[in-house]
Amino acid sequence: MGAHDAAAAVAPAPRDDASAPTLGDVLVAIEELWPASLAEEWDAVGLVAGRLEQVIRRVVFAVDPTREVVRDAIERGADLLITHHPLLLRGVKSVAADQFKGGAIHDLIENHCALVTVHTNGDSAVGGVSDVLADILGLQNVSPLVPAAEGLPEEGIGRVGTLPDALALGDFASRVFGALPAVAGGVRVAGDRDGIVRTVAVCGGAGDSLFDAVREARADVFVTADLRHHPASEAREAAIEDRPYLVDISHFAGEWLWLPVAAEGLYNVLVDQGFAVEIGVSSINSDPWDFILTPGH
Missing domain, CATH: 3.40.1390.30 (NIF3 (NGG1p interacting factor 3)-like)
Known part of the structure; x- marks a missing residue:
């Protein structure tokens, strides 16, 4: 299956008889699945942006927090974007909106979409x-x-x-x-x-x-x-x-192969705890290469 052909959602829609979790609740489930203690010392995992009391009804998993991925998650109404790769792994001196990382942070905050990284712990x-x-x-x-x-x-x-x-x-x-x-x-x-x-x-x-x-x-x-x-x-x-x-x-x-499995795992933990949530996988191909030339082609 190509990355662009991935199913938009890998979990059922929320049940009427259950309540949506807060971001704090989701972070507890994430820690259960992918403990932060497993992350390498140089890594930057966990909550990047978002308030713990924010209600989370829709989650999107992706490999990279690129601007396209962020905007796609927002367009899909996501309250939380979980990416494998960190947005802020290396230090930054500014999150000005005219820079890629700052722009992504502004897009997320202004649209009430939290961001969490699950990297080497994942x-x-x-x-x-x-x-x-x-x-x-x-x-x-x-x-x-x-x-x-x-x-x-x-x-x-x-x-x-x-x-x-x-x-x-x-x-x-x-x-x-x-x-x-x-x-x-x-x-x-x-x-x-x-x-x-x-x-x-x-x-x-x-x-x-x-x-x-x-x-x-x-x-x-x-x-x-x-x-x-x-x-x-x-x-x-x-x-x-x-x-x-x-x-x-x-x-x-x-690493994309992990996303549907991770989405299903998080969904199962949250549902077992009585929460209602919709979890999907980004269909954005964030591989940086567009084409390749080989001998004879």
């Missing part, structure tokens, strides 16, 4: 980004690639597991390609097309800092995003019997 948690990627690729016996310092044994960055049946690298890469939303960059692969893979390591988002863990896990292939030239080249040089092979995917596409 990566590490059970059912997080890498868990979803591992599940979609059919991995079994899944465990964290780098276990969380504080958390459950199942929590941590990345996942490693095994395919029920070994596949040729080319066939496995095709499975990866078919599972992702359609974006310009496609999928890049390093390794023997006919090489056999069984143990698979995955990391949603940029994972080229995890090569030591991938090698320790003896993964046949590593699926992640944003593989830079030097780390990828060095990983290939350090390969043992040509492993791990590399499958480089779109950062946006790999």
Whole structure:
């Protein structure tokens, strides 16, 4: 399914016999699903804009808090936008409306739409980004690639597991390609097309800092995003019997897969608590690339 073709809503409309939660109530549910303690030290997660007493009737999930995503959420009547990537990860000296980040903040506040970030805590948690990627690729016996310092044994960055049946690298890469939303960059692969893979390591988002863990896990292939030239080249040089092979995917596409699962999870927690809320997934493709040229095309 392409990102633009995603269903606008992944949860039923609010029930008449239940009350809408406040933003404070939603934050409690978010903490239950994706504890802030799982976030990396450098990260910026949690509430970015909004009043705790604000009533939340409609929530939209998205990967990036781009201006287009923000405006789309507002047009859809969202009271809360939850994005995977932070808007204010790096320090800013101004939120003037004529700047991108300031403009997004002004749009949100002026339209009474709160903003919450679930980033590396959403990566590490059970059912997080890498868990979803591992599940979609059919991995079994899944465990964290780098276990969380504080958390459950199942929590941590990345996942490693095994395919029920070994596949040729080319066939496995095709499975990866078919599972992702359609974006310009496609999928890049390093390794023997006919090489056999069984143990698979995955990391949603940029994972080229995890090569030591991938090698320790003896993964046949590593699926992640944003593989830079030097780390990828060095990983290939350090390969043992040509492993791990590399499958480089779109950062946006790999993390978009988590959104419907996250939306359903938050909906279920809130409904179990007696609240009525509508939760959807943004259909905006915020991948930064528009087209790609390849030899012969």
